[in-house]
Amino acid sequence: MKLFVFDHCPYCVKAMMVAGLKKMDVETVYLQNHDIDARIEKVGANLVPILQKPDGGYMAESLDIAAFLDAHDGSPVVQQGELSQRIAAWMEVAGYYGSRLIYPRWMMIELPEFQCEEAKAWFIEKKSAMIDMTFEEAFANSEEYIAKLNVELLKLDWLVLPSQRGNTLSYDDINLFPFLRNYTVVKGLRYPGIVRQYLDEISALTGVKLYDAVAV
Numbered sequence: 001m002k003l004f005v006f007d008h009c010p011y012c013v014k015a016m017m018v019a020g021l022k023k024m025d026v027e028t029v030y031l032q033n034h035d036i037d038a039r040i041e042k043v044g045a046n047l048v049p050i051l052q053k054p055d056g057g058y059m060a061e062s063l064d065i066a067a068f069l070d071a072h073d074g075s076p077v078v079q080q081g082e083l084s085q086r087i088a089a090w091m092e093v094a095g096y097y098g099s100r101l102i103y104p105r106w107m108m109i110e111l112p113e114f115q116c117e118e119a120k121a122w123f124i125e126k127k128s129a130m131i132d133m134t135f136e137e138a139f140a141n142s143e144e145y146i147a148k149l150n151v152e153l154l155k156l157d158w159l160v161l162p163s164q165r166g167n168t169l170s171y172d173d174i175n176l177f178p179f180l181r182n183y184t185v186v187k188g189l190r191y192p193g194i195v196r197q198y199l200d201e202i203s204a205l206t207g208v209k210l211y212d213a214v215a216v
Helices: 010-021 036-043 062-071 084-106 117-131 135-140 142-153 171-183 193-206
Strands: 002-005 027-030 050-052
Touching (some): 002 010, 010 193, 084 142, 084 171
Antiparallel strands (some): 002 050
16 A cells, blocks of 8 residues: 655544554555646545555545554554544634744745755745735744743643553544644744653554754
């Protein structure tokens, strides 16, 4: 099987988490960010992640792919989530600051989906319109956004560590971890102890690397 992804895409990470957790023989293929045709020719839409299944067919939608991978060996292990509304509410607030912090930083580190200028230009155009400011303006406001996001991180005191539940993962983790993982590209964020341990434990269980070493 092949999994077509962007490294920075939290929806791609949802699928990558399950493949890594179950130590599956899935080849990771990084598409270029601007190459819409490569996505459309596989699934008829501009979507990632995309899974090429053993029969050669393609499927999209991150949670569908995660469930397919989990069930592939007949022994699914990812538990049902119970905190979807709480997670969505937290991400709605945190995401406002988070997007303005991480978007410009993706252009400052080495990522496989941005290996040509066209890919970078496409991303800058789309995401600067999304946050209604230039990447330069967003980066210049980093101190303000970091302070705001630090406050939101303190509100994750309801997290339960995988080590406290038999090193199992649930769809709550599948939905939350990818976004928290992206925030590790931001230097200066202060993670409460449980959030830091949560990130480290899930990274170790799934093999999905954090960005601490290249944080800006």
